[in-house]
Amino acid sequence: MTVAARAPAGDIPPLHWQGGPVDCAACDYAGLRELPGEQGCEPGHACMQDAYARRIDRFFRWHPQLSDAQLAHPYFEVRAIAARHASVFRLAALAGDPDETVRLQIALRLPLAQLARLAGDPHREVRIRVAQRVEPAVLATMRNDPDYGVRELVARRLPLAILPTMASDPDRAVRMRVAQRLEMPALLAMAGDPEPEVRRIVAERLPAPLLSRMAADADWRVRWEVAQRADAAVLSLLQDDEDTEVRRAARERANTFAGVAHG
Template sequence: MTDIDQALDWRSNAVDCTTCPQHGQARCGLLRACVQDRYARRIDRFFDWNPALANFYLDHPHFEVRAIAAKHADIFRLPPLLEAEDETVRWNAARRLPERHCLKLRNDPHREVRIRVATRLEGADLAPMLWDPDYYVRLVAAWRVPPALLLSLIQDPEAEVRRVAASRLPVEHLLLLAADPDELVRREVAQRLPADLLVQLRADASWRVRLEVAQRGPRAAAAELAGDPDPLVAETAQQRMLAAVS
């Protein structure tokens, strides 16, 4: 028999229904819905069946009980939980509160909380998270802030973050990433630049970037690429030149 087949509490002791405050008063069942059980699914089911009891378990010694109770408790009881020791409790409280309560969690010590906060905040409230020490927090923020705020990311140490910036920056700022060390960042720039500006990328080290120039750039740039060392770039440029004279 495994642990999951046994009714054990969070201290690994056998669940004793006779000592439970809810014994005989709540809808519950061993191995199915039990607030004393160590397994989150059974605790969750207990509060699904008995949401009115959640307020009484917000200070339970087991963090799983507190975290799940926070999903059902009255909202006015949740703000103090933003200071809880366990990150799951903090987030389950924050996700139900108005956005302004999430502001204090922008610097939460746990990255998972900050990632989730970044999915809720918007605009200027989200902007400080573009400097978060965790790259994934910055990545989530980069997808959600207004494009004009993305200039701070053009020198981000993570290429994936810079690629998001390249995909969303206002067009007038794209050339700031034209010399980025990451090929995929530069390709994103090339795909979004107006055709007349692509001439500046005709000597790029990446054939993918040069291919974009050959496909969309000014005719003079395409002519230069007709002798490109990459056969696909050269062929594309040559076809454009032939189409121009036919």
């Protein structure tokens, strides 16, 4: 029985995932058509044969108990959506699925003990999801991932004891994340980073007595950060800085010190 069901107003018409109309007679779950509402199914609304992911998803939300049986379905959308509802004990078999959409779902639900097998996945989005969940021991193996977005996530979550190993990452954004978390004395080593955005973060976090070594930084934004926190000795170096904003910041802070002293 070929179905020409009416889709909801404004929605796309039913379409079989292989093309052409939906054929309920060829469906393993044709018997569901006889059941009312969410007990059954509805072409154009909740249908596993449809090419439209939203309808497939609705079908499995109505019938999550059928998910395990469809993890080997030839249509990747069916496998991916079934994986959202399937038993976690069945998911490991999909870690090598040929479609990254399926592996993305697996990366969200696999038990942490089994997640390491996806740490080297060929697709960056899968590795990003792994980096968001994986245990520190596995996370440390992802420090040299080829994608900077993955490494940036690693830098956000990596234990502080290991984080200094990422202070020389080739990407500026990753080093910025490292500088936001790093503790002394490793933080001080980043005061000479080649990128001013990284050095500015260091100047925001470095202990005030150590800021003197950044008072002559080549970038005015770094010197401005120094002026926000420096002691009187360093401020005396910055009150005649070549940059107007740095001079203003240094003089305002110096005036604060003077006011406290007079008070």
